[in-house]
Amino acid sequence: MNRKKMLPLVVLAAGVVVLAVVLAVLKFSQTGQETVNPTLCGFSAEEIDRISYSGDNEEATLLKGSEGNWMLESDPTLPLDQEVVAALVEKYATLTPQRQLQGDELAEIPSMSDTLRMVLTIASGESTCTLTVDQANNVADIYYVYAGDGSVYTVAQDDLIGLCKDPRDLYKAQTLTDQEADDVATMQVGDLTFTQTDGNWTLADDASYPLDQDAVEKMANTVCGLQTDWSITTPEADMTYGLDQPDVTVTLTFTDGTILTVRFGNLTAEDDTLCYVASSGAPTIVYEANADYKSAYAVTKESLYDDTATAETAEEEDTIIAEHPVGGKDDYADVESKN
Numbered sequence: 001m002n003r004k005k006m007l008p009l010v011v012l013a014a015g016v017v018v019l020a021v022v023l024a025v026l027k028f029s030q031t032g033q034e035t036v037n038p039t040l041c042g043f044s045a046e047e048i049d050r051i052s053y054s055g056d057n058e059e060a061t062l063l064k065g066s067e068g069n070w071m072l073e074s075d076p077t078l079p080l081d082q083e084v085v086a087a088l089v090e091k092y093a094t095l096t097p098q099r100q101l102q103g104d105e106l107a108e109i110p111s112m113s114d115t116l117r118m119v120l121t122i123a124s125g126e127s128t129c130t131l132t133v134d135q136a137n138n139v140a141d142i143y144y145v146y147a148g149d150g151s152v153y154t155v156a157q158d159d160l161i162g163l164c165k166d167p168r169d170l171y172k173a174q175t176l177t178d179q180e181a182d183d184v185a186t187m188q189v190g191d192l193t194f195t196q197t198d199g200n201w202t203l204a205d206d207a208s209y210p211l212d213q214d215a216v217e218k219m220a221n222t223v224c225g226l227q228t229d230w231s232i233t234t235p236e237a238d239m240t241y242g243l244d245q246p247d248v249t250v251t252l253t254f255t256d257g258t259i260l261t262v263r264f265g266n267l268t269a270e271d272d273t274l275c276y277v278a279s280s281g282a283p284t285i286v287y288e289a290n291a292d293y294k295s296a297y298a299v300t301k302e303s304l305y306d307d308t309a310t311a312e313t314a315e316e317e318d319t320i321i322a323e324h325p326v327g328g329k330d331d332y333a334d335v336e337s338k339n
Contacts, residue, residue, distance in 0.1 A: 038096060040145065040153065041122040041129040045086070045093040048124055055118030055133065055164040062089075062170075072167055077233045081172040088165060092122050095131075095160075097153035098142060106152060109144055110135055117143060118164055133160060173227040174287065176262060176279045179254050181220035188251040189219060189297055192304075196220075203301070210309040215299060222296040223250055223262050228287040229274055235286035241276035242266030243286070248297040264294045 041048070049064040061073040062085060070085040072078050101109065118133040130148040133155075137144070142154040186204065187194045193204040194216055201216040203209045238244040242265035251261045265276035268288050275291040 039093065040095045040097055040131055040147065040155070041092060043093060043122060043124040043127070043129070045090045048089055048093060048122055050121075050123035051089065051092055052121040053118065053164045055116070055120075058164040058166055060165075060167055072170070075167075075233055078167070078231060079172040079174060080170045084170055084172075088163075088170070091163060092120070095155070095163075097145065097155050099154055101144075101152045101154065109152070112146065118160065120163060168230060171230060173229065174231060175228075176226050176277075176281055177224055177252075177260050179224060179256075179258075179260075181217060181224045183254045183256070184220050184224075184252050185255045186253045187216075187220055188249075189299070190249070192299075192301060194219075209301070210306040212304050212306045215304055218296050219250070219299070220252065222293050223252055223260070226262075226277070226289055226293055228277065228289050230288040232286040232288070233284075235284075238265075238278070241278075241286055243276060243278045246278075247275075248294055250297065264297075267291055 050061065052061040053059070062070050063073050063076075064070055070080055070082060070089070072080065112132075112134050116132055116134055117136070118131075120131040120133070122129045122131075128148075132146040134144045134146065136142070136157060137154075138157075140154070141157050143157055143160055145153045145155045147153065182199070184196055186196070194201050194211075195204050195207075201211050201213055203211065235241070243263050246263035246265050248264040249261065250264075251259065253259050259280070261280040263278045265278070268274040268276060271288075273291055274288045275294060277287040277289045277293075279285075279287070
């Protein structure tokens with residue numbers, strides 16, 4: 001075909017493409033789809049400084065402090081795992097709709113129910129985004145989410161899992177001391193007092209008593225390695241927790257002279273796998289910790305008797321006597337000393 005005849009066709013085709021693009025842009029503007037944010041809240045994780053949630057039987061508000069640390073509004077001194085909270089904030093920041101419902105689609109979905117699934121509020125400075133999560137469409141695996149401006153979105157069900165966390169899931173476990181069992185000079189458990197010298201434990205009032213070293217070491221390690229499950233930052237009186245008459249009291253004196261006393265009280269009312277714990281290192285706080293920690297101290301002097309150590313000692317003595325039948329072990333030692 002002649003190039004001169006093709007030129008008008010090319011120009012016409014280009015014009016059609018341009019017109020199609022313009023029409024598409026106009027249609028997009030009329031439907032309001034250009035206002036849809038890639039994410040529902042429109043804030044980055046760094047910009048968010050407040051999150052409130054209610055749903056899944058949980059209700060809490062998290063605030064970002066002036067130094068960037070997150071805290072629970074209802075209990076600002078409760079230690080939170082900042083990494084866990086940061087991951088939660090990231091989920092809020094990246095919460096993305098599948099699509100925004102328009103026109104006839106809005107008339108086809110169920111009316112908003114009286115029992116909402118969740119209400120989420122995300123804030124950055126003075127700007128706030130409120131998202132109301134209503135009924136699920138289990139066939140499509142989505143929830144209908146209503147924004148504060150009246151927009152309605154569909155969001156994948158999996159994306160909303162774990163947004164309303166129990167504050168316990170955000171808690172940072174605490175330890176009672178930074179020192180280790182090797183740093184313990186003496187340990188008192190009930191009426192038993194133990195002394196540690198070069199890694200060897202003895203009874204303070206009966207140094208020759210053969211002790212089960214592993215059992216005594218476990219008692220020291222239990223205090224030094226204990227991790228808490230919760231902190232009651234404004235506790236009631238000790239009697240509320242059985243700490244006025246504790247089941248176990250352990251006092252450690254470290255080689256640097258510092259003293260730590262730990263009391264183990266009752267099982268908690270909500271969870272019988274936990275017990276109350278008080279530490280002289282934090283006298284205004286009552287902790288909850290694994291109740292199994294207490295089992296390390298279910299001992300008596302008799303139960304700590306090391307039969308193995310006694311047998312080894314007897315075997316050593318018998319061997320020496322058998323090798324030197326004229327005299328006993330002490331006689332052999334005397335001979336050696338004279339030589």
